[in-house]
Amino acid sequence: MAKQNDAFLKKLLATFRVEADEHLKAMSAGLVKLEKNPAAGRYAEIVESVFREAHSLKGAARAVNIKEIESVCQPLESVLAALKGNQLTVSPPLFDLLYQTVDALGGLLVGDAGTPEPRQVRLEPLIRRLGNAVHGQFAQSGMARPVTLAQHTPTAQLPDAQVETAAPAEAAAPVAAPSPVTSLTSETVRVSTQKLDAVMRQVEELLSPRLASAQRAKELREVTVSFVTWKKQRARIRPTLRLIERYAEKADNGAAGGLHKFQAPEFPAKALPKLLEHLEAEQLFMKALEERLLRLSKFAAHDRHTLAGMSDSLLHDVKEMHLLPFASLLESFPRFIRELARDEGKQVELTVQGSEIEIDRRILEEMKAPLIHLLRNCIDHGIEQPSVRQDRGKPPHGTITVAIAQKDGGKIEILVADDGAGIDAAKVKAAACRLGAVSAEEADKLSAQEAQALIFQSGISTSQIITDVSGRGLGLAIVREKVERLGGTVSLESGALESRDGGGTSFRIVLPLMLATFRGVLVRVGEHCFVIPALSIERAARVNQQDILTVENRATIPLDGQAVALTVLGDVLELPRRKLPHQDKTGKNQEKTPVVVLGVGHQRVAFQVDEILGEQEVLVKTLGRQLARVRNIAGASVLGTGQVVAVLNVPDLLKSAVRQAAPPPAAAETPAGTHEAAEKQAILVVEDSITSRALLKNILESAGYLVTTAVDGMDAYTTLKTGTFDLIVSDVEMPRMNGFDLTAKVRADKRLGELPVVLVTALESREHRERGIDVGANAYIVKSSFDQSNLLEVIRRLI
């Protein structure tokens, strides 16, 4: 009972949070509007709307019994009521106070940590100040900060420690943590009833293909039944057939003998009418069967067509439900900018263009932290102090523009630009040298643009002072990583640096409109398949073996007259090196090596793969919560065949390739001499468990055998018919045909009869062991005491 209550309360609270979040957002938006044009005729209307939001929030908080929110809303309402009644006029300190109140309320929504008492204590000064504000009294603005800061600092401080000790990997969190409005929206999404209805209709329509498929299944069953009947009739005619066969044989022998013995065998005349009758019936039956099958296949094709159309349109509509306008993300930004600028004594105006453009909700959610980071950068590094700006002949207030524009090919572009000082390439170079990212000579050679691009590297910052807002040089690296992970690109344009006024800075981010699909190239490395985003592939090529040259102990290939570093994808992914399978050795691919050239920015590396399988549309999914971040892997995708493949993370691959000072791949390829002696004996592994199958395959392959696998006895028997093997390693308990039956079948076969069979099984009893020997197995290994040296020993003894 108590448990149920708890769950109910939890649900209630979650609903409340979503609702409260909406109220807070509306209040913020209202306050920003109010501050922009307090004199406009809509003044009263806006105050009223904010007042109503505060009131609704109070009511909602009371319903779920969150007293703290109620206690803040109470005096807030009084202030707003005073504004409404014109007993109070708007002023900057009042706005500060109101914003802080909204912030504090937001903090209460998110912070379930901490007991209510300290929170109540923390809120008291705020409540007091709201009370005073009603009478037009404002405390020092400085005093006000701690209330909100208290909530931000713990999260903002934490990253510092991590930055120094740990990888910048964890730094993705710090950018996200101090965001102006904490993310609550991601858990719920509003969909217009119109869109929802459309989807619902389509889902209901799915009933018809379902019924159709049931009908097809029924018809197929009937066909099977009639086929069985035919088989029975066929069996009945068999004795007759044999009679005729025997007659034909005797007649043949007689003719061949050449001896004119007048012992002509008696023709089985009685059998003939029966046979003819059967053939007649069979012809009719076959005709009927053909018609039926034709009809069925026509229907099935039709069903498939219908279903494909339906699922495509359903997918499209559901994807569309994922689209949200940029406005839903940007609405909180004006306030955030205002506060940040005020804290730094700067004046900043934000202009937003194209906020009505819609984009995948998941992309929007992911882009929140990078955008906030870029805006922080603009304010902290870009926009100058008003006095400096005036000296440079600019208006005292800086302008930040966020412009969103639709581009062709399902892409959108976000431009974040400021009219500030721009980026000083010399400073960036100096910072990069200090960090050791580039040498002094290298730095000299860099163009201004290349130097600016360095700021995307981790640890490089031109900021003299590290503030709690920015300056650690991590942010832009994270921005780039995030954008690239979404399949986008980010580039930088900074104005004329030589001119004293500086030309401002713009970041240009290009993103796919939908997260879901992008083009990917499928490659094979050993038995692994991977997808590489086509966006990052500069080209796929086949390279002549003799063109691979070693420069400073690193392999390189020529490409457009330039030497490009070559690495083996399998090595970069830390896959064990496999000896080349037979067919590749004999094939004519030998001298041509397929490579994929990947490039991000100015960096280019060629990756050697075993095979390039083609390009296709892929849908990228995350790896699940347990695999939060895997090196070199961005996600996973399900191919049309149902096979799951990993999608590679190109920026990671490039970094890994640089890090890994591997020997030239060509040299390492010759198999070690010890294995040559084995001369690739072929083993068939039969096992229904995928994990055991992979394990056995691994063990045997690393011992130098050529391994083929089968999933059960039936599969194995078919495989045996098509290839030559030296030995079978088989499980016993398998579907369709078990190991005992397989062994018996092998022993009964003329060609395979002598093939050694090793049974590896969980069945330990003596009877089972005896049965294994009865059917003709050469060895019987019990799984519970299995170890690989034992297996290899047994195999060596047998072949």
Added chain:
Amino acid sequence: MSAPQKNNKAIDWSEVKQRLETARIAIEHIWAPTAGETKQVLEERARALAREPAQAESADERIEVLEFTLAHERYAIASEHVREVYPLEELTPLPCTPSFVLGIVNLRGEILSVIDIKKFFDLPEKGLTDLNKVIVLESEHMVFGIVADAIGGVRRILRADIQPSLPTLIGIREDYLQGVTAERVVILDAGKLLADEKLIVQEQVE
């Protein structure tokens, strides 16, 4: 006929009356206990009634677990954390992951990572096992699958029957153990496993 009449005359009516009276008192006594006796009965009844909630609580002291075998050992895991069990048919191994991550699977469109807890616990590799089943564990913030050789089924066990762990006997670190039953079924603490940060792969290329 005369003899009975004689007997009739010999009836001692006062004695009869007295006996009847005694019987009446005895009968009345049966149906109407004294105040003290009433109190005693009521108290007993009250005690019995008072005991009942205690018994109900002990029924709550059972936990429902899913039993499975892994490397020839019997394990169980509280069913409240188990989302589903499904057969492992396809598995895509992932490079650059710790060895306890077997790979990823497609579970009705959702990509799910599959973990070998034997490897995670650093248990010695013993023999060859099927690992044919995936038990999907889920909490509010985490979801992953663990492999098992066979599923034994769901049953309820008394909390009281769970002995504290015998780490030396089974080799799983105490942190992840809820205890061991009399039949030597090792009960894993799914909550702790799901909340464990060590299980989360969070790695970046330097």
